[in-house]
Amino acid sequence: xxxxxxxxxxxxxxxxxxxxxxxxxxxxxxxxxxxxxxxxxxxxxxxxxxxxxxxxxxxxxxxxxxxxxxxxxxxxxxxxxxxxxxxxxxxxxxxxxxxxxxxxxxxxxxxxxxxxxxxxxxxxxxxxxxxxxxxxxxxxxxxxxxxxxxxxxxxxxxxxxxxxxxxxxxxxxxxxxxxxxxxxxxxxxxxxxxxxxxxxxxxxxxxxxxxxxxxxxxxxxxxxxxxxxxxxxxxxxxxxxxxxxxxxxxxxxxxxxxxxxxxxxxxxxxxxxxxxxxxxxxxxxxxxxxxxxxxxxxxxxxxxxxxxxxxxxxxxxxxxxxxxxxxxxxxxxxxxxxxx
Amino acid sequence: xxxxxxxxxxxxxxxxxxxxxxxxxxxxxxxxxxxxxxxxxxxxxxxxxxxxxxxxxxxxxxxxxxxxxxxxxxxxxxxxxxxxxxxxxxxxxxxxxxxxxxxxxxxxxxxxxxxxxxxxxxxxxxxxxxxxxxxxxxxxxxxxxxxxxxxxxxxxxxxxxxxxxxxxxxxxxxxxxxxxxxxxxxxxxxxxxxxxxxxxxxxxxxxxxxxxxxxxxxxxxxxxxxxxxxxxxxxxxxxxxxxxxxxxxxxxxxxxxxxxxxxxxxxxxxxxxxxxxxxxxxxxxxxxxxxxxxxxxxxxxx
Amino acid sequence: xxxxxxxxxxxxxxxxxxxxxxxxxxxxxxxxxxxxxxxxxxxxxxxxxxxxxxxxxxxxxxxxxxxxxxxxxxxxxxxxxxxxxxxxxxxxxxxxxxxxxxxxxxxxxxxxxxxxxxxxxxxxxxxxxxxxxxxxxxxxxxxxxxxxxxxxxxxxxxxxxxxxxxxxxxxxxxxxxxxxxxxxxxxxxxxxxxxxxxxxxxxxxxxxxxxxxxxxxxxxxxxxxxxxxxxxxxxxxxxxxxxxxxxxxxxxxxxxxxxxxxxxxxxxxxxxxxxxxxxxxxxxxxxxxxxxxxxxxxxxxxxxxxxxxxxxxxxxxxxxxxxxxxxxxxxxxxxxxxxxxxxxxxxxxxxxxxxx
Numbered sequence: 001x002x003x004x005x006x007x008x009x010x011x012x013x014x015x016x017x018x019x020x021x022x023x024x025x026x027x028x029x030x031x032x033x034x035x036x037x038x039x040x041x042x043x044x045x046x047x048x049x050x051x052x053x054x055x056x057x058x059x060x061x062x063x064x065x066x067x068x069x070x071x072x073x074x075x076x077x078x079x080x081x082x083x084x085x086x087x088x089x090x091x092x093x094x095x096x097x098x099x100x101x102x103x104x105x106x107x108x109x110x111x112x113x114x115x116x117x118x119x120x121x122x123x124x125x126x127x128x129x130x131x132x133x134x135x136x137x138x139x140x141x142x143x144x145x146x147x148x149x150x151x152x153x154x155x156x157x158x159x160x161x162x163x164x165x166x167x168x169x170x171x172x173x174x175x176x177x178x179x180x181x182x183x184x185x186x187x188x189x190x191x192x193x194x195x196x197x198x199x200x201x202x203x204x205x206x207x208x209x210x211x212x213x214x215x216x217x218x219x220x221x222x223x224x225x226x227x228x229x230x231x232x233x234x235x236x237x238x239x240x241x242x243x244x245x246x247x248x249x250x251x252x253x254x255x256x257x258x259x260x261x262x263x264x265x266x267x268x269x270x271x272x273x274x275x276x277x278x279x280x281x282x283x284x285x286x287x288x289x290x291x292x293x294x295x296x297x298x299x300x301x302x303x304x305x306x307x308x309x310x311x312x313x314x315x316x317x318x319x320x321x322x323x324x325x326x327x328x329x330x331x332x333x334x335x336x337x338x339x340x
Numbered sequence: 341x342x343x344x345x346x347x348x349x350x351x352x353x354x355x356x357x358x359x360x361x362x363x364x365x366x367x368x369x370x371x372x373x374x375x376x377x378x379x380x381x382x383x384x385x386x387x388x389x390x391x392x393x394x395x396x397x398x399x400x401x402x403x404x405x406x407x408x409x410x411x412x413x414x415x416x417x418x419x420x421x422x423x424x425x426x427x428x429x430x431x432x433x434x435x436x437x438x439x440x441x442x443x444x445x446x447x448x449x450x451x452x453x454x455x456x457x458x459x460x461x462x463x464x465x466x467x468x469x470x471x472x473x474x475x476x477x478x479x480x481x482x483x484x485x486x487x488x489x490x491x492x493x494x495x496x497x498x499x500x501x502x503x504x505x506x507x508x509x510x511x512x513x514x515x516x517x518x519x520x521x522x523x524x525x526x527x528x529x530x531x532x533x534x535x536x537x538x539x540x541x542x543x544x545x546x547x548x549x550x551x552x553x554x555x556x557x558x559x560x561x562x563x564x565x566x567x568x569x570x571x572x573x574x575x576x577x578x579x580x581x582x583x584x585x586x587x588x589x590x591x592x593x594x595x596x597x598x599x600x601x602x603x604x605x606x607x608x609x610x611x612x613x614x615x616x617x618x619x620x621x622x623x624x625x626x627x628x629x630x631x632x633x634x635x636x637x638x639x640x641x642x
Numbered sequence: 643x644x645x646x647x648x649x650x651x652x653x654x655x656x657x658x659x660x661x662x663x664x665x666x667x668x669x670x671x672x673x674x675x676x677x678x679x680x681x682x683x684x685x686x687x688x689x690x691x692x693x694x695x696x697x698x699x700x701x702x703x704x705x706x707x708x709x710x711x712x713x714x715x716x717x718x719x720x721x722x723x724x725x726x727x728x729x730x731x732x733x734x735x736x737x738x739x740x741x742x743x744x745x746x747x748x749x750x751x752x753x754x755x756x757x758x759x760x761x762x763x764x765x766x767x768x769x770x771x772x773x774x775x776x777x778x779x780x781x782x783x784x785x786x787x788x789x790x791x792x793x794x795x796x797x798x799x800x801x802x803x804x805x806x807x808x809x810x811x812x813x814x815x816x817x818x819x820x821x822x823x824x825x826x827x828x829x830x831x832x833x834x835x836x837x838x839x840x841x842x843x844x845x846x847x848x849x850x851x852x853x854x855x856x857x858x859x860x861x862x863x864x865x866x867x868x869x870x871x872x873x874x875x876x877x878x879x880x881x882x883x884x885x886x887x888x889x890x891x892x893x894x895x896x897x898x899x900x901x902x903x904x905x906x907x908x909x910x911x912x913x914x915x916x917x918x919x920x921x922x923x924x925x926x927x928x929x930x931x932x933x934x935x936x937x938x939x940x941x942x943x944x945x946x947x948x949x950x951x952x953x954x955x956x957x958x959x960x961x962x963x964x965x966x967x968x969x970x971x972x973x974x975x976x977x978x979x980x981x982x983x984x985x986x987x988x989x990x991x992x993x994x995x996x997x998x
Contacts, residue, residue, distance in 0.1 A: 049841035064533055094539045101530040109531045111552035120548065121538045162929045170534070177538055192694040193868060194945075197912045198925035219841070222871075226914040226923060251916060265846035267837075267871035269913040271894050272992040274874050277917075285796075285847055287811065 010037035010076065011213050012061060012097070012181055017070035019056050028290035030056045032239035033070070035318070038213060040180070043231030045224040045247070046217045047262075051287070052236040055185055058217045062099040062183045063090075074181075095125065098174035102186035104166035108158035114142075114169055115154045121176040141172040146202050164195035171203065175210070182206075185217045200227055221266050225251050235259045238288055238298040241318055245325035255321065255332040257303045280304060297329070305331045370634045377633070380626020387620050391436035398433045413608065420608040422594070428612045435587040436616065439570060442504055443624075446569035450508035450515055451562045455554075457512065458519025459546055462527060472516070479513035488572060492581035507569050515561050522557055526550050555635035563628040567621050574617060588613035655724060656829045656862050657683040657706070657748070662719030664698070664705050671934040675701040675714070677886035680960070683830060688856055688863040690873035690894075692909070693883035696930055699866045700753075702883070703832050706864075707744050708732065723747060723830075745776045748830040749823040751816075753838060758819055759807035765818055766803045769825065776826055784825075791821040795851055813844030817851065824859070831855075833865040837872050849875050870913050874898060879967075882906045885931050885941035888960055892968030899989030902963050902970040904946045904978050910985075940972070948974040 019031040031053040038044050046054045059065040061072060063079055072079040074093040081087050101107040108117060118141060119134040121127070128134035142150045145168040158166055167187060174182055184203065188196045204227065206212045214231075218224050224233055225247060234244045235256065243256040254260045261280040268274035282302045288294050294301050300311040310330050318328040321336035372378045413420045419428040461469045488510060495502075526532065527550070535549050551558075577589030578596070595610035664676035675698040683689055691699045704710055706721060721732040723743065735743055744750075752758050759768060766788070773784045785803075792799035795817040807815060816836065823831060836852065837845040853876060856863055867873055873880050873894070880897040882890040882905060890903040901907040908926040915921075928945040931937055937944055943953040952973050960971040972978065 049843070062537060064537060091539070094537070097537070099534065099537050101534065103530060107530040107534060109549055109553070112548075120544065121540060124538075124540050124544065164929065173534060173538070192930070193870070193909060194694060194912055194926035195929065196925070197923040198927070201923075201925065221842070221916045222914040225916055225920070229920055248920075262842050263917060266842050266916050267845065267849060267869075267875045268915045268918065269870035269874050269898075269910065270915050270918055270988070271874040271898050272988055273915060273918050274871065282843065285813070285843070287841070 048236035377630025383623035445504035454515030462523035559631035666714035690877035
């Protein structure tokens with residue numbers, strides 16, 4: 001890269017991503033127009049309830065699912081050609097973006113040892129010239145993810161490891177190809193509470209030491225807050241982002257009624273805090289089915305601030321409000337706009 | 341560097357005799373976990389030994405002896421004699437090799453076809469998958485045995501390899517479908533997705549990620565391939581459509597054509613090959629239970 | 643307000659557990675899943691049993707209604723259910739009495755709300771089957787009661803009662819299960835991970851519902867959870883389980899604001915709050931022990947920053963610590979306490995809020 005070139009603004013960018021599943025009458029839109037950009041070294045959390053499309057978005061970002069429409073850009077270059085084939089720089093993207101899965105019991109091949117799992121990508125992509133070099137690198141990686149003494153793990157099979165240890169192996173496997181970007185899909189939600197913080201701290205260290213950028217997908221607001229305190233949180237609801245703001249802003253002063261409802265509803269591990277919370281009463285408990293989406297704002301049938309004639313007619317766009325934050329709500333945008 | 345040397349995976353020629361002996365020991369230990377499976381395994385080994393080493397010990401029954409027709413079991417003829425006074429045991433020992441070889445050969449070829457087509461179909465998907473699936477569906481509606489019988493009259497099936505190939509081709513569809521379904525379910529696993537993200541390539545994904553987790557499944561398919569091959573072959577031989585050397589199928593055929601079922605004395609002549617076939621089939625089916633366990637990666641330790 | 647209902651009935655203790663042990667055989671040996679657990683459950687109170695996977699909390703819950711798997715056995719211990727002043731020895735109940743005990747006196751709601759239903763039967767048929775199996779009321783009466791209960795758990799009874807399980811959402815199924823467990827008016831309700839796997843907004847409705855049930859019906863509630871937040875929400879008392887034993891037991895404020903066991907403290911320090919202040923979290927090193935071959939002495943010592951020589955050889959017993967209500971199994975309570983001063987302020991705030 002020449003000196004004169006500007007550093008790319010975004011490492012990864014999603015432009016109007018849409019993903020549909022199924023055919024004909026059963027066709028559902030799991031992700032419906034998601035756009036965001038992530039700068040190098042940043043942490044972005046995607047939070048939302050099950051079925052909101054956060055995992056599908058993550059898989060499109062990682063190039064494991066082709067978007068039905070829209071584009072993913074890696075270092076400002078499109079990942080897919082207009083015809084939906086692999087773009088020019090696909091190979092760079094492929095290794096530059098890695099994924100860590102949720103289930104520690106399904107993400108490692110049960111018939112391979114830890115050494116085999118970690119050395120395969122090293123040898124395949126010539127990051128190691130021979131098995132000796134591969135072993136050195138594997139040892140290094142295991143130490144990086146906090147699995148030491150390494151000889152206790154090298155020739156073990158995944159089923160001989162605990163859930164937390166397996167997740168660490170998954171992280172090490174992603175690191176074999178020196179990625180710049182990691183999509184962590186609920187990476188800690190199946191790990192026991194006492195192990196979880198250690199895992200999160202280890203992943204945060206990677207950010208500091210190796211400069212890894214994260215898209216961290218989770219349903220757990222507490223984990224999102226802890227991991228992305230210096231980053232941003234995007235809240236998803238039924239296929240689209242409803243609010244995108246810096247973590248402290250979102251946690252302390254949510255704008256979208258759905259974010260407000262979530263924060264008011266989430267049980268806290270502190271009796272005083274959790275029992276003195278102000279509730280947000282929703283108009284309905286039903287999560288809309290993807291087969292019969294409500295008109296206008298997807299949240300309007302449940303929203304306590306619902307304005308007939310506006311919210312059920314016009315779908316709010318994700319608009320910038322104030323300082324580096326966006327919200328997709330007619331009412332919140334109006335109020336924030338009045339302030340700024 | 342020194343620590344990493346100590347941690348190198350222990351491979352290389354220096355280790356192989358020890359590893360081999362230990363490997364056999366572990367294999368037997370795993371096989372014996374399932375009692376029925378182990379009995380089947382021993383029975384299977386017994387049959388293999390009988391048709392290989394056994395043929396060297398038991399002389400071929402070549403000379404007819406009209407004075408000793410349809411003799412019941414005795415010290416000289418452990419399983420009695422046939423319509424020509426030949427020793428039945430000797431015929432059983434010598435008549436098994438064909439059947440066993442055929443069964444193994446067909447098992448290997450049909451498993452190979454099924455695994456190759458099934459996994460490619462599932463991994464490539466799209467039009468290729470749709471075409472093969474349709475072909476398999478049509479293929480499955482064809483009555484196999486009658487077709488085989490007709491083919492046997494048209495083609496001269498005196499070559500074992502040719503017969504095995506024909507049997508395998510005729511039976512590909514069922515195995516293809518089950519392997520395809522299996523690969524489809526494995527394909528959805530997170531570790532396959534991780535391998536895709538790591539760009540390890542189709543070759544690695546098939547042979548290193550998918551197949552090792554299907555070994556028990558493949559082993560069972562293999563044993564089923566063997567058993568159906570035996571039935572098909574014995575059937576053909578029994579109908580006299582395949583002129584192979586004297587084997588268990590031929591023995592049944594002879595016993596049948598010479599009216600053995602009408603003579604009370606000839607019960608040994610017809611029952612001996614029938615029992616041999618049944619026992620051999622049983623040994624395979626039982627053995628597959630142990631194979632299932634042996635290829636289960638969760639039972640492996642580092 | 644809430645205390646009135648509880649106080650009036652708290653004199654009665656419907657369930658006591660005394661030195662209960664449960665073990666089961668696996669290929670590698672014997673798993674000691676529950677090791678010498680004792681507690682009592684009072685009317686109108688909710689006790690939370692918290693701990694990580696494999697700590698024996700679910701085994702304990704299942705043992706209480708004797709639904710253990712075949713490989714499990716109870717070598718020692720007593721479970722007594724009190725009908726008025728008359729104690730019933732649960733462990734010696736015969737099959738027929740046990741059935742009566744399970745639904746009419748002590749009902750359990752299991753974790754996986756979907757698997758608890760037969761997918762081909764409508765909700766009404768499942769309710770009817772339950773009622774039949776446990777000494778039936780007349781059909782019409784069951785129907786009426788079921789409709790009442792479904793309404794009580796905030797479902798639309800007409801819509802739900804003729805639905806198939808798959809037509810209901812996870813939260814709705816959980817509520818149907820709750821309604822079904824109330825069908826025969828049990829005195830004790832055991833809930834296994836009642837809100838796990840539910841979305842936040844659904845979790846909230848279930849939590850609010852459970853709180854209302856407890857206040858209005860006044861039965862004893864034991865709920866099993868790995869989630870500290872659920873305990874903070876719902877529990878009057880909390881028991882922390884580790885490696886098959888209760889290591890700390892006390893009122894909810896004591897457990898959260900002045901924990902005396904290093905493991906409880908570790909858990910609290912490891913779980914972030916959402917709307918609270920941003921805090922640095924501290925993880926507990928190591929992994930839970932293997933229950934086939936647990937470490938000697940205190941089972942937590944390999945992971946414990948406070949461990950001393952004594953902990954390596956001797957296992958501490960659960961002993962009363964603060965007042966009569968807070969007990970703990972640890973030799974180093976003093977030193978643990980010194981590290982909890984920062985939480986003290988919240989304890990006072992919570993207790994102050996309570997008495998006002």
